Amino acid sequence: MSPExxxxxxxxxxxxxxxxxAALLGGAVLLLATGLLLRLTAPEPVPIEVxxxxxxxxxxxxxxxxxxxxxxxxxxxxxxxxGVELFAEQAGRVLEVGAEELDRVTAGxxxxxxxxxxxxxxxxxxxxTLAQAKSELDLARAELERSQKLATSRVSSVSDLxxxxxxxxxxxxxxxxxxxxxxxxxxxxxxxxxxxxxxxVLRVFDSxxxxxxxxxxxVGELLEVSRVRITIGLRxxxxxxxxxxxxxxxxVDARGRESHAGTVLxxxxxxxxxxxxxxxxxxxxxxxxxxxxxxVASVDLELGNRRQxxxxxxxxxxxxxxxxxxxxxHSEPDGESVVRRRRVTVQSxxxxxxxxxxxxxxxxxxxxxxxxxxxxxxxxxxxPRTLHGARSTGGSRSDRLTQ
Numbered sequence: 247m248s249p250e251x252x253x254x255x256x257x258x259x260x261x262x263x264x265x266x267x268a269a270l271l272g273g274a275v276l277l278l279a280t281g282l283l284l285r286l287t288a289p290e291p292v293p294i295e296v297x298x299x300x301x302x303x304x305x306x307x308x309x310x311x312x313x314x315x316x317x318x319x320x321x322x323x324x325x326x327x328x329g330v331e332l333f334a335e336q337a338g339r340v341l342e343v344g345a346e347e348l349d350r351v352t353a354g355x356x357x358x359x360x361x362x363x364x365x366x367x368x369x370x371x372x373x374x375t376l377a378q379a380k381s382e383l384d385l386a387r388a389e390l391e392r393s394q395k396l397a398t399s400r401v402s403s404v405s406d407l408x409x410x411x412x413x414x415x416x417x418x419x420x421x422x423x424x425x426x427x428x429x430x431x432x433x434x435x436x437x438x439x440x441x442x443x444x445x446x447v448l449r450v451f452d453s454x455x456x457x458x459x460x461x462x463x464x465v466g467e468l469l470e471v472s473r474v475r476i477t478i479g480l481r482x483x484x485x486x487x488x489x490x491x492x493x494x495x496x497x498v499d500a501r502g503r504e505s506h507a508g509t510v511l512x513x514x515x516x517x518x519x520x521x522x523x524x525x526x527x528x529x530x531x532x533x534x535x536x537x538x539x540x541x542v543a544s545v546d547l548e549l550g551n552r553r554q555x556x557x558x559x560x561x562x563x564x565x566x567x568x569x570x571x572x573x574x575x576h577s578e579p580d581g582e583s584v585v586r587r588r589r590v591t592v593q594s595x596x597x598x599x600x601x602x603x604x605x606x607x608x609x610x611x612x613x614x615x616x617x618x619x620x621x622x623x624x625x626x627x628x629x630p631r632t633l634h635g636a637r638s639t640g641g642s643r644s645d646r647l648t649q
Contacts, residue, residue, distance in 0.1 A: 264623055301627030305561065305616040306575050308632060309608055311554040314595070317546065318484065322476040324498070324541045326469035327529070334459035335437035336360055347451040350535070351442040351468070358440040358453045365435030372431040383417035390414045398548035405588050425442060428578065433523070446470040449539075474532045475511065478545050479523030488513050488547065489590060495546040498537060506530050506537065509544065556604040562616050563602060564590060572608070573615040573622050575630050585615055587624040 337360075344356035351357070390410040392546070451466035459465065476496065480488065494508040517524050528545050530537060539598040564571045570592050573585040590607030608614070614634065615622060 274350065301629045302410055302618050302621055303629045304568060304573075304575070304618045304622070306613040306632050308613045309556050309558070309560065309604075309610050311610050312557050313552045314557065314603070317548050318480070319544050319546045320480075321477045321542060321544050322478045324474050324476055324530075324537050324539055324543055326446075326471055326539045327473045327475055328444075329446075329467060329469040330443060332357065332440060332451075332466040332468060334358075334360065334440070334463045334465055335461060336365065336434060337460050338364065338438060338458070340453055340455055340457045340459060343453055343455055345442075345451060346446055347448055347466075349448050349451075351446060351448060353442055353444045355442045356439065356443055357448075357451070360438040360440075360459060362435060362438050365431070365438050368431040369428065369435050370430035372424065376421065376428050379417065379424040383414070383421045386410070386417040387415040430593070438589075440465070442468060444468070444470050445472055447535075470560040471532055471535055471537070473615035474530050474537050474539065476508070476543055476545055477520055477525050478527045478528065479518065480526055481523060482517070485513065485524040485526065488526055492547065496528065496530050496537075496543050497546065498541055498543045500541050503544075506532075507626050510547070522638040543643065556608055556610065557593070557595065557601050558604055558608075558614065559616070560600050560602055560620075562614055563590070564619060573619065574608070575613040575615060575628060583624050583628050583630050585622050585624070585628055 317427040339361045340358055341361050342356070344358065345351050356488040377383050390407075390413070391409040392606045393407045396406075425580040449467045449469050453459070453465045488510060490513055492510040494510060496506045496508045498506070508528045510526060511529040512525075516524040558572070562572060564573075570590050571587055574588050574589055576584055576586055578584060588607055591605045593605060594600040595601045596605050613630065613632065615628065615630075618628075622628070
């Protein structure tokens with residue numbers, strides 16, 4: 247086959263190859279045009295602002311002088327000033343009862359009278375014995391006087407005079423014994439009448455007319471309530487500020503929390519072994535009898551004079567190796583806030599276990615960090631949130647404490 251014939255044979259194969267190239271080229275141009283169109287019609291991008299580092303957020307307490315006067319308010323139960331149990335002292339049948347249980351009685355009032363007949367008989371016998379002893383003593387004295395006269399005249403012997411003197415001494419001893427027996431009989435007769443030993447309230451009185459009582463049998467209990475007492479327990483840090491004679495205010499829930507004047511009567515010199523607290527006894531006048539044993543009351547004690555002090559919550563103070571530290575918030579020239587670790591001297595405030603008094607290291611107007619303390623280091627940047635005044639802090643005590 248000639249060359250011309252070969253060229254005509256290859257022509258059909260080149261035509262499809264050129265068409266494929268044109269299609270690819272056209273697609274590329276179309277994509278490029280579409281991309282340019284989208285780029286031209288897209289909105290302008292908005293830049294994203296990155297928040298600056300504001301530091302560790304902390305609550306900041308601005309220190310200000312506070313009037314400090316120690317006060318404690320502790321609940322307790324009212325008790326009678328004193329109480330006695332009443333017993334029958336002589337056996338016999340009860341003939342008369344002068345009061346009943348829960349009655350108010352006065353000193354010397356009849357409570358119970360036991361049949362006095364056995365006692366009266368005993369007194370009568372003792373009186374007869376005493377009369378006989380007096381008669382014998384008178385006779386012995388008369389005989390001794392005659393013997394002394396006869397001995398002066400030497401009519402009577404010395405031995406007879408000695409016998410008369412001895413007879414007088416014996417008669418005198420018998421009279422004294424009879425007098426003692428009469429006093430004992432009269433005392434036993436008096437014991438058959440039970441009288442109230444002081445003004446008070448009969449909390450218990452079980453005697454009834456016709457009942458037979460035995461010696462030593464308990465018949466009642468008498469409480470003195472003209473003055474009542476409350477015993478409260480204080481910690482060792484608190485009791486050092488209490489002295490006998492200090493004034494106290496007592497508020498009774500059952501009486502609408504009306505305030506009654508009280509006085510610290512006694513302060514224990516040792517702690518109670520079970521509670522580890524020091525008992526303090528407060529006495530309250532109760533002439534009108536409004537305060538009854540068993541009522542719940544609150545005792546308010548104010549200690550010392552008011553003074554100015556810097557108070558901080560206990561949780562704001564860190565302790566390392568027995569030393570106390572706080573983080574003081576400072577404002578830098580560039581407007582940033584940082585904390586500086588500072589050593590301070592603090593002491594406990596009586597009756598406020600959640601509060602400390604700063605005695606050295608801080609001044610009024612400075613701010614200290616209250617929160618995030620474990621995250622802070624000396625020089626840490628912070629974002630303070632200001633608190634003004636001393637923040638109230640509570641304790642884990644069961645007593646209600648106030649400042």
